[in-house]
Amino acid sequence: MKKQVFAACPHDCPDACGVLITVEDGKATRIQGDPSHPITRGFLCAKVTKYLDRVYSPGRVLYPMRRKKSVAKGTGGRDAGDFERISWDSAFDQIHERFTAISREYGSEAILPYSYGGTLGVLNNASMDQRFFHRLGASQLDRTICATAGGEALISVIGRKMGTEPEAFRHSKYIIAWGANIHGNNIHLWPFVEEARRKGAKLIVIDPYKTRTAACADWYLPINPGTDVALALAMMHVIIGEDLYDADFVSKYTLGFDALRERVKQYPPEKVAQWTGIAAEDIRKLTHEYVGARPAAIRLNYGVQRCENGGSAVRAIAMLPCITGSWKELGGGLQLSVSGSWQLNSSALTRPDLMQRSPLGRAARMVNMSELGKALTQLQGPPIKAIFVYNSNPAAVAPNHNHVIRGFERLDLFTVVHEQFFTDTTDYADLVLPATTFFEHKELQTSYGHYFLQVSNQAIAPLGECRSNVDLFRALAARFGFDKEEACFRQSADEMIDEALSVENPLLEGIDRERLEEEHFVRINAGDGPFLPFADGNFFTPSGKAELYSESLAALGVDPVVQFVPPSESRHVEQAKLYPLELLARKADNFLNSTFCNLPATQALESPDLLEIHEADASARGIREGDAVRVFNARGSVKLRARVNGATQRGVVAARLNWAKLSADGANINALTSEKLTDIGRAATFYSTLVEVERA
16 A cells, blocks of 8 residues: 655754655655645655655664663674663653652762753654653653754744745845855755846855855855854944944834944944954945845854854844844844744643642753753752753763763662663763654644644554654553643643644644644745834844843843853853864764754764865865864864865864764764853854864
């Protein structure tokens, strides 16, 4: 029997592709893009095109596994050899026993859930799992590792994570890809950009690394890491100083313009050029072109906010369309994320009220995931005695890798990992539980790059004894007896989708599960024509205006008017005398964070063992193409191979994330990154990292 199943890709990407899965006699035999999807239009990225290799990989975890008593944590981990198969009942019994004992001795906050964007499906990202941990009384996880700096900064200016829809970019005359590698990791926006260029639009790329997108640009402006806020302030210095702003839009729809006017006087292009590495005349040219070519759009991405001043950078860039008035124009504005449009019933899905029913009788403490090393080794209050990892691979992706590993190596830390493969993190697990792929469960799928909501249907039965996050935590709640007191622990996926959509959001009015199942994808209620969310103001801030001066940030001790403060790890500080090179700890184009790293088909598309270095920096250190090099700072070191290729400017080196155990010395680039947090959003600062390089 042959059938075709409509699904949606749930991986951490703005595109959320519509997918068609062909199933024959219960086995998936083909995956392709849905040609009827208005945004993703029938093609998939190189990673997901090969997704059958992932689903049917011989490396899949298919059964619950327990670490053998003879094998110490972290000593093996290349495959399943460290583990022995057990039943689900045995796994649940062990979790119940250990969690109960830990809660009795140390309190329930000694248990920490750790998850992030392994799936962005609404149910399997955050629903039954959080219900379980809220009722248990476990510590809450502050999920900051990727997007909170930029997200909270954007919200401080326009009130909600919304922006220019991708279809509108075809109407742009001037497109700035600011820290956005569209061609590499937002590929379904690229056809709209190319359509605009065929009609005469110009593409400008601002990025410290010469990405695929930069190589295709009409004008590439390399910028020093961590100085984006200064560039945006210099642009506003020119716009305001030369009266190039939209006075009508500013007077009607912005708040705090006078304070911003005074602040940007401190950032003339000549001064900012010294920080950014971009010549003053180029800053002026960029500004004049941006203001003069209407409509102009900015595709801003999250790399910009992974510096210590990353929140300020997003704030400053987000102010540009507010003072030029480009929000009024089809093909104008800005996009960072549109995830704020959904406003699903998240409280019904995650039930934070269950913390009041926990042994604590109150909200549990919050632990920042970007400081996992500190949490596992030196947390004040109840020590972390158990960690339950799902939707993440912290032994690869968390900053300050060596600190994190010291925590995972603790013999008294009970570690449970729900995973599809034996990752860096499972090397330190006591229990490994098998997880489904998106082929194997039903899901509700939003997007942070377009305005279409989708239901992703289950295509095949779970392989082996794999369980989805929803099924796992539903069963675990039953083992703890929570299902007898709370009906929410007995809900099906369909019931949870219905609950998620039961929300008073005009943008979702009339969109229910039945309609999604019939139509497969449904656009938000933005009218039949283009969606211009802020053409007439209507910002979602407390004032209803774009806030160039933020009282909410002032209340948090942040300067209410945006300013530039150089990162504490940059070429402008004393520490640069010891470690003079700024490291871009990049994500690979053909992996997704640490997902796909282990698959041969995607490994063949990447070279994660390279250190990219400018010719002048290489020559000064006696380094030639292909040499083995050691990259180091006070936190750690990694061994890589030199690539002297001009993709980085002088003073900047770049390397790509990989699984640590797939690296030559068992460490990845996060051995070099720190647990410092951003100025807004408490997020990770992967791109504020100083290093030195020497021949190995």
